[in-house]
Amino acid sequence: MSDANRSRHGSSIGQPVTRRDGMQKVTGQARFAADNNPAGLLYAALATSKIALGRVAFLDVAAARAHPGVVEVMVQENRPALAQHPDDKSVPFSFKMDLLQDDRVRYAGQPIAVVIAETLEAATEGAALLAPRYEAEPVEVTLDAAGAYVPETVGVGAPAEMRHGDVEAGLGSAAFRIEATYETPLQFHNAMEPHAVVAAWDGDALSLDMPTQGLALTQMRLASLFGIRMQDIHIRTPFIGGGFGSKLLSGPQVLGILAARLVGRPVKLVLTRAQMYGPVSHRSPTRQTLRMGAAADGGLTAIHHHLRTATSRFDDFLEPSGGVSHSLYAAPAIATTTEAVRLDTGTPGFMRAPGEASGSIALESAMDEMAAACGMDPLEFRLRNYAEVEPVSGKPFSSKALRECYTEGAARFGWAGRPLEPRQMRDEDGMLVGWGLGTATFPAMMFQGEARAVLRRDGTGVMESGTHEMGQGAWTAFAQIAADSLGLSLDQLEFRAGNSDLPNAGIAGGSAHTATAGSAIHSAGGQAIERLTELAVADPRSPLFGAGNVGVVARDGRLVRRDDDSRSESYSDILGRAGLDMVEGRGSAAADPAVAERYAMHAHGAVFAEVKVDPDLGQIRVTRLVGAFAAGRIINPRLVRSQYYGGMIWGLSFALQERAAIDPRTGRVMNADLAEYHVPVNADVPSVEAILVAEEDPYVNALGVKGVGEIGITGTAGAIANAVWHATGVRVRHFPIALEDITGALEA
Amino acid sequence: MNRFDYVRPRTVAEAVAAAAVPGSAYLAGGTNLLDLMKIGVARPDRLIDLNYLPGLDVIETLPDGAVRIGTQVRNADLAHDRDFRERFPAVAEALLSGASAQLRNAATVGGNLLQRTRCAYFQDTASACNRRSPGSGCDALGGENRLHAVLGWSEHCIATHPSDFCVPLVALGAVVEIEGPQGRREISLSDFHLLPGTTPERESVLTPGELIVALRLPADAAGFAAHARYVKLRERTSYAFAVVSAAAALRMEGGRIVEARLALGGVAAKPWRAEAAEAALAGCLPDADAFRRAADVALEAARASGDNAFKIGLARRIAIRALTLAAAGTPERTPALPASPFAPITGGLHV
Structure with a gap:
């Protein structure tokens, strides 16, 4: 279908609109977090561990302090107090952090000190001069590590084991069988923009420029960690240079905020590329064994998808690779099982399609091997096993x-x-x-999200939702949804986003940002139009008097009687006669459990x-x-x-x-x-x-x-x-x- | 990085004098040195900036037909110099197969010769490395060493030299001109880099303060222009160091090889000229048998230094491929994917 056919008349949705921020991006005008330089700014550099397990025995703090330009060195002893332990995970989607709480090292690349200086160069050299000495302990970093265990859950609370039908019977009755083991490596996040923060304190009020995929979640965690009120934390995140699951709140960013607290001046901390390989999560390695059986006609009789993966020694996230086998191909018997080991690495986490990506490469390889075993074309084989209903749930x-x-x-x-x-x-x-x-x-x-819409007397509209522009074009798509919901063209709409003072748009994760915030925006716009409609249809002076709520549509800045295009009134006229400067609509969205x-x-x-x-x-x-x-x-x-x-x-x-x-x-x-x-x-x-x-x-x-x-x-x-x-x-x-x-x- | 003094000499003599102070390092394109300074591998006290010296960025033909390339000539400028490319097409192809366009615009001839190994243990200051820190040991042995040396290595060091440019240069008998506190000298590129032995920290014959001022390709090197190729095996299509590479150059007469040149890259601590293989090819018909025999000779002494036995077979195969392509004739234009086994996609852009 061509792009042109896809859209309704007069609608923004469906149009291949170019990015609102495109010109800014290609001309270097877009300001990312690290582009901010408030007055009095200091620069922080992390020192990170070269060992993966053990303790830091010595840091030459005196040498770092003596380096010209160094203002302060933050170590365990002088790190400002926190109201909550960094291992506390009471906020959703959060992981344990390394915030200099002790001298232990639990993975290579863990932050062990922060040097704060007048220049980035001085901070960096100061960090090098710390020349740490360690007491190292033996490490285990491969899937062959000892101590495999059967976890209860994988991913975020998904069951680690699922059995549907009798897999062994299915395999036993199969005319063709395969069994194959696939291995995927540990992979690291490499968003173009490394994690960064520019932090400034004013008493207990905190002002932050930082990329985040979850403004409200980040506020919540920071409020808990510092014991301050959420509304005193102001985060600006106009542009994010890629998130891919790594950019909720990371430990290094909190260290930047702590550094600003320690020195009483604004501080900027930006990870180096090398520092991305440790404290900001990764995709864990997997070893997946697929056992499959097929009947003589190529119909699958059983799929068993067994996963061995790893989390860190101290926290839990298991790449849920088996999930793809629950929903993709029709088989009377499907089982997924999991075993895990603990490794001396940072904690794995969300990395673009966590579980689906690694699981898919194993399942699709196995499907290909199974097709070959059946002597069938891989496409024909997949169509033969097309799932008309979701196989496991029915x-x-x-x-x-x-x-x-x-x-x-x-x-x-x-x-x-x-x-x-x-x-x-x-x-x-x-x-x-x-x-x-x-x-x-x-x-x-879908997650939970909110939005606020305003229609103004001058005929323009505003939509507010604390959404996240990670380079995917979210704000362009949201503006299109907002414009349609308010019956306005794009140029009559002001879209406000990327700021924690705005309504909570939920997280930009799980490929659910458009569904979540988009639905909230749609609903907020709808409510504003409803308010306006109430004003018009109840007013005998309006050409829409008596039209009733269902009898009106919003289009091109006007309300129009559904059954009679000639009877309409502009938003400006409706608001002017009512003596109002604006009407407001609020919208929210969340997954509907009944539908699920x-x-x-x-x-x-x-x-x-x-x-x-x-x-x-x-x-x-x-x-x-x-x-x-x-x-x-x-x-x-x-x-x-x-x-x-x-x-x-x-x-x-x-x-x-x-x-x-x-x-x-x-x-x-x-x-x-x-x-x-x-x-x-x-x-x-x-x-x-x-x-x-x-x-x-x-x-x-x-x-x-x-x-x-x-x-x-x-x-x-x-x-x-x-x-x-x-x-x-x-x-x-x-x-x-x-x-x-x-x-x-x-x-x- | 550490604090350092910055010196900007106006003449070669001033540069050499300035560099005589211990702790000095020459700064050319900076594409390797500055990276190493950022990660703490290089910590010079003084940088002697060569970028403002006059006369070092010239490509000239000498009266005897040799070509002299100033040390500060940028990789991109040399690769795109029409005369140079026509006379030494394999050198141009090697240059264009290295790094990225941005790096080639900055990197220099002299700097390319002196670039340091990509061995991860050399670059990681927490690892033992005899090359970086003599006597500390070699953590590459028994570590991540898939891409390490299979020729000329020792128990003290198994690193490779990463240059593409040097591989056809050494095949063509390039000569390095050096200016130093003791005056001027020159040395064949084959003898310029040192194998590790027990002193891997000595990477070249240069002594403190010595400066490469030019590189010379002898007149007879242009005699291979009709049959000269560089082929480079990479883990992605572009912007990667060689797993293995080979430069082959043939002088053909009456359908036979009169003289052959062959060198391998990514296999040793120096660009590896395979002289015995060259001799084996002289007088042969340019056929698969001859190339296979030559490749066998070239890799005769090869042995794995770790998880890299596969590189021996690959080096043999890339030598055969380079010889085969050279025999087929130098293409009229540098391929759109220089040194790649892959032909350009139809309609693809030329680099």
């Missing part, structure tokens, strides 16, 4: 256009005619060519990949990616495509590039920079296409939108791994796929 889907995703994606990619056997295709230069497929999936979630009880709600997609592989050298290049996604109503196709591109490119990174190289002897990350921790460059992404497949969902929320932020990474990594197999005949089951995996297997 619930109908609120909407599911996955079949259309397969069809449109396959047509665009040219999937038809793909040879069943691997290693059948070559290009004109002799490169091996392979085609692979992966199904994308991500749940449609009745329907399974997920976005879906199909990703097709072409890879070329040098048959002698093993170097791999992804030459084409085509993704077709169905995610309910599309607010802005231009922005949504970009979200899909970004997700798919991350999927490529997952399949072929990203891996933290941790020395098992010390627990230190040996590639903590973007020269050696590889992510794709432009030359790795010659062609990526995203198709927006039409899907209407009357249940998921008032706007009918599902999330698009995370789904692109799912499906893609598996599609690429499957394409590598199709090109070479080599099935690599650990990621990222390396050169030697290909050449080694070809030599063997």
Whole structure:
């Protein structure tokens, strides 16, 4: 469907509007947190631990203090008191923090001191001069660590074990069976903007410039930590240079705030790239064993998805990789089980599609292996096992256009005619060519959010919601929703966001920001229009007198009788006659438990990949990616495509590039920079296409939108791994796929 | 980084005199040195800035036909110099396969020769490293060493030299011109870098205060222009150091190889010229058998220094690929993906 067909007449929703902040971003005018330099600013630099377990025995504080420009060194002894222990997790989605509470070290890269100076250079050198000495203890940092345990939950409170039907019986009766183990590495967050804070105290009032994906949650945690009132904490976060789950409140940011408290002056703290590899969460490694059975006709008889993953020694977050197997393919018996180990690393956390990304690469690889075992085309096999209802719960889907995703994606990619056997295709230069497929999936979630709308006497409107612009274009999409809800064009609307003084928009996470804040905005606008309508229809002087609430629509700054376009009145006239400067509407949104009880709600997609592989050298290049996604109503196709591109490119990174190289002897990350921790460059992404497949969902929320932020990474990594197999005949089951995996297997 | 003095000499003589003070370091493009200073690996007391010295950024043809490249010539300028590219296409291709456009605009000829290893243990000041801190040990042994040396390493150090540029240069017999407190001298690039042995901290023959002033490619090096390639195996399509790389250059007459040059990158602490393999190719027909034999000879002494045995096979294969491509002839234009095994996607942009 073309972008033009997608929108209603006069509507902003559905239009491929360019980003409101685009010009600012490309001209360098957009101000990020670290671009703020209040008067009297000092600079803070972290000193971080080089050991992964043990204690800090000595810090040469005197040497750091003596360095010209250094103002203060914050260590355990002089760190300002906190009202709450940093390990307290009473605020939702929070993790234990390292705030210099003791001399213990629990992972490499943990902050162990903060040096505050007149310049960044002095602070940095001061931190180096601390020259810490440690008492190190032996570490365990790999999935082979001892002490595996069976956890009760994974992710955020999801059950770690789920059994539906009789898996062993299903496997026993299968005509074809596979069992395969897939490994994914530890991966680190590398948002373009590192975590940063500019903090200034005025008594017990705290003013902050900092990126956050959750303004209100950050306020709550800071209020608890410092024992101050939420309303005394003012956070400005106009732009965020990427969050991806890492930017709720991080320990280093709190250290910056503590440093400002200690010195009584504003302080800026920005993590270096290397310091991102430790205290700001990561995706934990996984080892996933898939056992699958299929009948002679290719129908799945059982899926068992077993996960071994890791959390830190001191806190809990387990990558919930098995979840994808609950909802994607129809099988009479499905089980997921989990075991975990504790490692001497920082605590893992939310990293774009936590669970779905790592789980998808294993499930999609296994589906490919199962299709091959059945002698079926991978697409035909997936269609054979298409889930008409959610397999485990038995619930109908609120909407599911996955079949259309397969069809449109396959047509665009040219999937038809793909040879069943691997290693059948070559290009004109002799490169091996392979085609692979992966199904994308991500749940449609909602959090709680609020918004406030105002219609003003001059005919313009205001929408306020403390939403988060992380580069995804959220504010553009929200402005479109707001404009429609108020019956205004975009240029008549002032959209206020990115500030903790505004209504709480919930978190920008779980691909649920548009659904949550968008629904709240929609509702606030609706309420403002309702107020205005009450004024008009009750006033005998109005052409709308007696029209009744249901008989009026808001359009182009006017209320119009639904049954008679000629009878209308402008907002200005209605407010003027009523002697009002404005009317206000307040809206809120949250998931409806009754709907969740009745329907399974997920976005879906199909990703097709072409890879070329040098048959002698093993170097791999992804030459084409085509993704077709169905995610309910599309607010802005231009922005949504970009979200899909970004997700798919991350999927490529997952399949072929990203891996933290941790020395098992010390627990230190040996590639903590973007020269050696590889992510794709432009030359790795010659062609990526995203198709927006039409899907209407009357249940998921008032706007009918599902999330698009995370789904692109799912499906893609598996599609690429499957394409590598199709090109070479080599099935690599650990990621990222390396050169030697290909050449080694070809030599063997 | 540490506080340091900054000196801006006006002549080479002033620079050399300034650098005689212990703790001094020359600053050229700064693309490697400044990074190392930021992470505490390099902590010079004095930086001698070469960027304002006159006459060091010139590419000139000498009366005997040799080409002399000033030490301050930027990588990008050299790679895009039309005459240079036509005479030494493999060198241009190697330059364009390295780093990013921004880095190539800043990085210099002399600095490229003197860039430090990418070994993570060298870069991590908490690790033992004989190269950075003599006598401390080598934590790369038994550590993350997938990409470490397979030729010429010792128990004291298994690091590699990361340069692309140096690989075709050493194959073509480049000569390094050096100015120092004792006057001027020159040395073949093959002999310029040192293997680690028991003194890995000695990375080149340069003595304190000595300055590379120019690099010279002899006249006969241009005789390989019709059959010269550089091929580089990377873990992503661009902007990555070589896992292994090879430069091959052939002088062909009547369908036979008259003279061959072959060098490997990413395999040792120096750009590795494979002279025995070159000799084995002389007089041969340029066929797969000959190339395989030459590659075997080139890697004869190779042995794994850790989890990197795969690199030996890959180095052999990349040598064969480079020879095969060289035999097929230098392409008219530098490929859009320089040194990549992958042909450009149709319609792709030229770098």
